[in-house]
Amino acid sequence: xxxxxxxxxxxASQALRTLLQQPLSSLLGLAMLGLAVALPVCLYLLVSSAxxxxxxxxxxxxxxxxxxxxxxxxxxxxVDEHLRQHKLIAxxxxxxREQALKVLxxxxxxxxxxxxxxxxPLPDAFIIRPKELTxxxxxxxxxxxxxxxxxxxxxxxxGWARKLAQILAVLxxxxxxxxxxxxxxxxxxxxxxxxxQILAHRDAIExxxxxxxxxxxxxxxxxxxxxxQGGIAAALGWGLAQAFIATLNxxxxxxxxxxxxxxxxHSLNLExxxxxxxxxxxxxxxxxxxxxxxxxxxxxxx
Amino acid sequence: xxxxxxxxxxxxFSEVSKVYPGGIEALNQLTFQIDKGEMVxxxxxxxxxxxxxxxxxxxxxxxxxxxxxxxxxxLSKMHPTELAxxxxxxxxxxxxxxxxxxxxxxxxxxxxLEIIGFxxxxxxxxVRAALDKVGLLNKEKMNPVRLSxxxxxxxxxxxxVVHRPAILLADEPTGNLDRAYAQDIMELFKSFHQVGVTIVxxxxxxxLMREYGQRTIRLSQGKLG
Numbered sequence: 001x002x003x004x005x006x007x008x009x010x011x012a013s014q015a016l017r018t019l020l021q022q023p024l025s026s027l028l029g030l031a032m033l034g035l036a037v038a039l040p041v042c043l044y045l046l047v048s049s050a051x052x053x054x055x056x057x058x059x060x061x062x063x064x065x066x067x068x069x070x071x072x073x074x075x076x077x078x079v080d081e082h083l084r085q086h087k088l089i090a091x092x093x094x095x096x097r098e099q100a101l102k103v104l105x106x107x108x109x110x111x112x113x114x115x116x117x118x119x120x121p122l123p124d125a126f127i128i129r130p131k132e133l134t135x136x137x138x139x140x141x142x143x144x145x146x147x148x149x150x151x152x153x154x155x156x157x158x159g160w161a162r163k164l165a166q167i168l169a170v171l172x173x174x175x176x177x178x179x180x181x182x183x184x185x186x187x188x189x190x191x192x193x194x195x196x197q198i199l200a201h202r203d204a205i206e207x208x209x210x211x212x213x214x215x216x217x218x219x220x221x222x223x224x225x226x227x228x229q230g231g232i233a234a235a236l237g238w239g240l241a242q243a244f245i246a247t248l249n250x251x252x253x254x255x256x257x258x259x260x261x262x263x264x265x266h267s268l269n270l271e272x273x274x275x276x277x278x279x280x281x282x283x284x285x286x287x288x289x290x291x292x293x294x295x296x297x298x299x300x301x302x
Numbered sequence: 303x304x305x306x307x308x309x310x311x312x313x314x315f316s317e318v319s320k321v322y323p324g325g326i327e328a329l330n331q332l333t334f335q336i337d338k339g340e341m342v343x344x345x346x347x348x349x350x351x352x353x354x355x356x357x358x359x360x361x362x363x364x365x366x367x368x369x370x371x372x373x374x375x376x377l378s379k380m381h382p383t384e385l386a387x388x389x390x391x392x393x394x395x396x397x398x399x400x401x402x403x404x405x406x407x408x409x410x411x412x413x414x415l416e417i418i419g420f421x422x423x424x425x426x427x428x429v430r431a432a433l434d435k436v437g438l439l440n441k442e443k444m445n446p447v448r449l450s451x452x453x454x455x456x457x458x459x460x461x462x463v464v465h466r467p468a469i470l471l472a473d474e475p476t477g478n479l480d481r482a483y484a485q486d487i488m489e490l491f492k493s494f495h496q497v498g499v500t501i502v503x504x505x506x507x508x509x510l511m512r513e514y515g516q517r518t519i520r521l522s523q524g525k526l527g
Contacts, residue, residue: 003419010416207400210362211461212389213417215382300382301362 007220015224018197029189030232036185037237037280040178041268042244047171049265061133063142064155067124069097071150076124079148083126088141092128100125123152135165183283190229190287194222198295210301219292223285230284234277242267311335311371312469312500313359318368320354320524328354330524331368336502338468341495343511344504346521352504353397355521356471359502360392361385373468390418393462393499395472399454401446407433407457408442414465432464436490452483459490463499470494472503476510488514 019026065083067076076094083092100122105113130141138156146154198205205218245265256263268276313336320329329351336342344352357363358370361377370377372388380388402410411432415425433439436456441449446457455475462470472491476484488510495501505511511518520527 006421007419204402204404207402208413208417209386210360210389210396210400211394211414211417212386212392214386217417 007217008224011220012224012227014221015228018221018225019228029193030229030236033186033189033229033233034236034240036182037233037276038240038244040175040182041237041241041276043171043175043178045241045245045265045268047168047175049263050171051168052266053263061130061138061156063128063130063138063145065126065128065145065148066152066155067126068150068152069121069123071124075150079126079151082148083128083145088130088133088137090129090131092126095125095127097122097124186230186233186280186283187287190226190284191291193229194226194288194291195295197222197225198292198299202299205296205299206301209299215293215296218296219289222292223288226284226288227281230281231277233284234280237280238268238273238276310337312338312340312373313502314369314371315355315358316369316371318358318365318370320351320358320363321366328524329358329365329521332524332526333368334519334526336500338500339495339498341491341501341514341516342503343514343516343518344502344521345506345508345511345518346504346527347506349523350521350527351524352521353473354524356473356502356504359469360394360471361388390414390465391468393465393467393470395455395458395462395470395475397474397477399458401454401457403445403447405446406442407438407444407446407449410446410457411442411461411464414461418465420465428464429460432460435463435493436460437486452479452486455479455483455487456490459487463494468500470499470501472501474504474506476505476507481510484510 065079067079080094083089097120101120104122128145130138133141142154142156145151208218245267249264252263252265315332315334318329318332319327321327332355344355346352354363358365358377359372361372361380365378373391375388377385377388402413405413408426408429411429412425415428420428430439430442433442436459438449438453438456438460441453446454449457455478459472459475462472470491475491476487479487484507491501491503492514
């Protein structure tokens, strides 16, 4: 067991030495990978912060049902009865046209104009709060209610929230695509780095194999090289994302203050940070293992 | 010359044939054995199959027909990883030395011990002892490129014996050396033989072989001569 740990410790330090022996090229490669990590992480943080913010903003969605101007009290009663029995409606409120006009004139201080109108141009209306529904179900309900007798039209008040949710969903999808691109970039860079290292140490590998080195022994330093590279790239990416958040947050706070709101980008939490580091190291390691297996097969002793 | 069956074989060839891609027949139906602790010369002209025979013993090449047994293990049935572990018990001395010129003399000799996983301090002690044995201790920090041909051969021997292998295989170890250097090298082999190491040396210097009076296996066009 002691020998096992000794061999791993030696391979890990040997791999770190390899990185440090060429500081400039290692730094450039790692910086490139760090940026590749930082891009999707920043986008992920933007999207998830915006999602959290929009969830706070979105009040319970409402559908407003406007009656036709010539609708009688009996027509209102029919709609009221329908709404009371509807399974998807949590509760609703009736606002008569007189009540609506009164509120409008009071709120906007338009009493004079009200007198000039000579009549009430506003319709009777129902404000409906549905049960928990998806945006699609909400839309279907609004269409269904618009077909009730003497209903002029319906208005889906949370439409803008749905649009925002759709924009965020698109951005979320884009983040995934960018993340996948990062994975491919990481794969290609790691593959190329390990391939170059194996070719640079070709003589040592052949001699080692001749004098009894099994493939796991030869592979081990290259795997640790991938671990170091993946770990440092993940740490760099994390750091860049933190710097991005720190730079952007004051600007976002100022912008949100204009709308009497509070908003900020949140950082990666501990679980997210651990997932980032582990997945990048894991991906680098798997790529290195595949590259080693493929190339070492070609370097059998002769 | 072949030996009679012995109850104490280290290396056994039984009707072994080796054909390289392209149909080049290197060995044809070879049957012989080498005992534990024996020192044997392999003699024959260039292309007679001496290097191939050594590669078969080390598990670097595999026989197309027949069985090669080393220390009771049938090499044809072994996995490449098992063959690698087997080679950790064999010291190999190559005709072209196979020295790593990006490492010091010390680091070259250290390599087999690193592969086996020796403790750093114990390994350093062994490397210095092996270099002392071949007379290169004062050059351990040097780059091997600065060593003469004879010194490079001795470095190769130090690397082959540093892990105290049970078998030592040497492919033309004195091929490029003048007689004085060759005798130095042979004296080293003799000293390893005296401590019980099984040694197989391929050579073509008849005078040298007669001088050391050991059993000689002669090869001619892949067959026992």
